[in-house]
Amino acid sequence: xxxxxxxxxxxxxxxxxxxxxxxxxxxxxxxxxxxxxxxxxxxxxxxxxxxxxxxxxxxxxxxxxxxxxxxxxxxxxxxxxxxxxxxxxxxxxxxxxxxxxxxxxxxxxxxxxxxxxxxxxxxxxxxxxxxx
Amino acid sequence: xxxxxxxxxxxxxxxxxxxxxxxxxxxxxxxxxxxxxxxxxxxxxxxxxxxxxxxxxxxxxxxxxxxxxxxxxxxxxxxxxxxxxxxxxxxxxxxxxxxxxxxxxxxxxxxxxxxxxxxxxxxxxxxxxxxx
DNA sequence: CATTTATATATAGATAATCTATATATTGTT
DNA sequence: AACAATATATAGATTATCTATATATAAATG
Numbered sequence: 001x002x003x004x005x006x007x008x009x010x011x012x013x014x015x016x017x018x019x020x021x022x023x024x025x026x027x028x029x030x031x032x033x034x035x036x037x038x039x040x041x042x043x044x045x046x047x048x049x050x051x052x053x054x055x056x057x058x059x060x061x062x063x064x065x066x067x068x069x070x071x072x073x074x075x076x077x078x079x080x081x082x083x084x085x086x087x088x089x090x091x092x093x094x095x096x097x098x099x100x101x102x103x104x105x106x107x108x109x110x111x112x113x114x115x116x117x118x119x120x121x122x123x124x125x126x127x128x129x130x131x132x
Numbered sequence: 133x134x135x136x137x138x139x140x141x142x143x144x145x146x147x148x149x150x151x152x153x154x155x156x157x158x159x160x161x162x163x164x165x166x167x168x169x170x171x172x173x174x175x176x177x178x179x180x181x182x183x184x185x186x187x188x189x190x191x192x193x194x195x196x197x198x199x200x201x202x203x204x205x206x207x208x209x210x211x212x213x214x215x216x217x218x219x220x221x222x223x224x225x226x227x228x229x230x231x232x233x234x235x236x237x238x239x240x241x242x243x244x245x246x247x248x249x250x251x252x253x254x255x256x257x258x259x260x261x262x263x264x
Numbered sequence: 265c266a267t268t269t270a271t272a273t274a275t276a277g278a279t280a281a282t283c284t285a286t287a288t289a290t291t292g293t294t
Numbered sequence: 295a296a297c298a299a300t301a302t303a304t305a306g307a308t309t310a311t312c313t314a315t316a317t318a319t320a321a322a323t324g
Contacts, residue, residue, distance in 0.1 A: 007281085007282070008140035008141045008142070008231075008281095008282095009140045009141075009280090009281065009282090010140070010235065011281080011282075013239075014235070014238050014239075017238050017239045017240070018238065021240075025301080025302095026301070026302065027300060027301050027302075028301095033238065036234075036237050036238045037234035037235075037237055037238055038234065038237070040230055040231060040233075040234035041234055041238070043282090044282075044283060044284080045301085045302075045303080046282080046283065046284070046285080046286095046303085046304080046305095047281080047282055047283070048302095049301095049302060049303055049304085050282095050303085050304075051281095051282095052302095053303090068290085068291085068300085068301085072290080072291075073289090073290070073291095074289085074290050074291065074300080074301075075290095075301085075302090076300095076301070076302090077301085077302075093239055096235065096239070098172055099140075099172060100232050100235075101172075102168075102169035102170065102172035102173055103142065103146070103169075103228065103232075105168050105169055105170070106146050106149050106150065106165065106168045106169055106173070107145075107146075107149045107225055107228070108149070108153075139310085139311075140310095140311095141309090141310065141311090143310080143311080157272080157273095158272070158273065159271060159272050159273080160272095175311090176311075176312060176313080177272085177273075177274080178274085178275080178276095178311080178312065178313070178314080178315095179310080179311055179312070180273095181272095181273060181274055181275085182274085182275080182311095183310095183311095184273095185274090200271085200272085200319085200320080204319080204320075205318090205319065205320095206271075206272075206318085206319050206320065207272085207273090207319095208271095208272070208273090209272085209273075
């Protein structure tokens with residue numbers, strides 16, 4: 001990735017998240033990750049392909065090949081998320097939610113939703129940008 | 133950390149976030165991280181102390197010593213965030229916001245029926261209390 | 265009073281995840 | 295014909311965190 005130290009251990013979750021929507025081939029995932037994230041995620045091919053292989057090994061995805069079009073010899077490997085993979089994804093997604101909320105609790109959050117965040121705000125902890 | 137692969141590269145941001153509030157000593161940070169995050173962050177001492185040293189090297193924090201109480205020989209090293217450190221923190225915090233929003237874009241947000249366009253309310257990314 | 269537990273900091277080495285660099289082959293563009 | 299884009303792949307380097315270990319003081323427990 002650009003500046004942040006990479007995908008911070010969330011690469012598998014993101015890929016499974018994409019496959020939750022539909023079957024995709026690797027290169028397609030790289031593009032979709034980039035576009036859906038507004039260029040925040042720029043996963044490298046060297047990260048993705050080994051990751052896909054490991055997801056397959058673990059039984060989270062299955063693979064099948066398809067040619068890129070009629071009369072071409074170009075083969076694409078489509079990945080399909082399994083029932084097991086979906087479960088793992090839901091789990092990872094929940095963990096992410098917990099993690100993100102914990103970060104918010106530590107950093108302080110605007111728009112006091114819970115007492116903690118509210119206390120922080122009133123305590124003079126300056127929120128940034130007005131985003132989160 | 134427990135299951136997630138660690139603090140996912142956000143350890144420095146979290147520590148600077150704590151020091152943004154007040155000066156603290158290392159051990160205190162470990163406890164505060166844990167409590168503020170409802171036990172999600174359990175940073176190890178072996179992670180924290182080298183990190184603090186590197187933050188000091190970079191000029192993001194300064195250190196001073198204080199005894200734990202009257203008539204004790206127990207010394208605590210208090211860390212104080214510098215102006216430079218505050219700037220870096222604000223930067224990292226913004227990056228985190230961008231990152232978290234990108235994840236939401238890829239995963240789609242819970243309780244927001246559709247693919248994501250609708251989920252990101254007016255490009256505003258629901259405040260944490262509601263979503264994450 | 266001795267032992268254990270908690271507080272407090274520190275470092276070396278292992279582990280894991282991503283990146284960089286490189287490789288191969290096909291397809292589209294100039 | 296040459297180059298860029300598509301598509302997959304692997305080896306090695308980098309980096310961050312964890313594990314394990316070490317030291318020392320203070321508090322709690324038996």
